Amino acid sequence: MPRKLLKRWIPSPDQLQQKQSNSVWGKLWQDPNLFHLNRHSVSVAFFFGLFIAFIPAPGQMALGAFCAWFFRCNLPITLALIWVSNPLTMAPIFFFTYKLGTWILDTPVRTVESGFNWQWITTEISLIWQPLLVGSLLTGLFCGCLGYTTIKVFWRWYVIRNWHRRQRARSQQK
Numbered sequence: 001m002p003r004k005l006l007k008r009w010i011p012s013p014d015q016l017q018q019k020q021s022n023s024v025w026g027k028l029w030q031d032p033n034l035f036h037l038n039r040h041s042v043s044v045a046f047f048f049g050l051f052i053a054f055i056p057a058p059g060q061m062a063l064g065a066f067c068a069w070f071f072r073c074n075l076p077i078t079l080a081l082i083w084v085s086n087p088l089t090m091a092p093i094f095f096f097t098y099k100l101g102t103w104i105l106d107t108p109v110r111t112v113e114s115g116f117n118w119q120w121i122t123t124e125i126s127l128i129w130q131p132l133l134v135g136s137l138l139t140g141l142f143c144g145c146l147g148y149t150t151i152k153v154f155w156r157w158y159v160i161r162n163w164h165r166r167q168r169a170r171s172q173q174k
Helices: 003-009 013-018 020-030 039-053 060-071 075-082 090-105 118-173
Strands: none
Touching: 039 060, 039 075, 039 118, 060 075, 090 118
């Protein structure tokens, strides 16, 4: 895996501890499992990062940090992947997951008649939460499993390719 490339972008625990604003986290940064760049750590980080990105709840970053800490996967990758659902992509993502949920639950799609605003959300949330949650969970599980599997396969392919290259180079030297 392009470990050197990832190490350029991901801060080390020492760099995080040196910042004054991160001193609150204390021993969390000292856990080396949160910064490992191996096949297991990165693939599990992809699963949780993509899964949580599709959950329509506040505090996605805190939930991602907790999952990375609890399952000992790469924290920076988990948190970066949660930003798949950023303010620009959140509306289309959750609209898609809502439509998927209504299709699975066979419920009618609620339309916005007077404009999409906070009042509409508060009055309609009791009617749309089930399809939104079902669609979000299924989409999150699908994308998380796809990311997990893709990283596992890609990492294995990359290692085998490099192994064959080294083997060819050794045989050419002889």
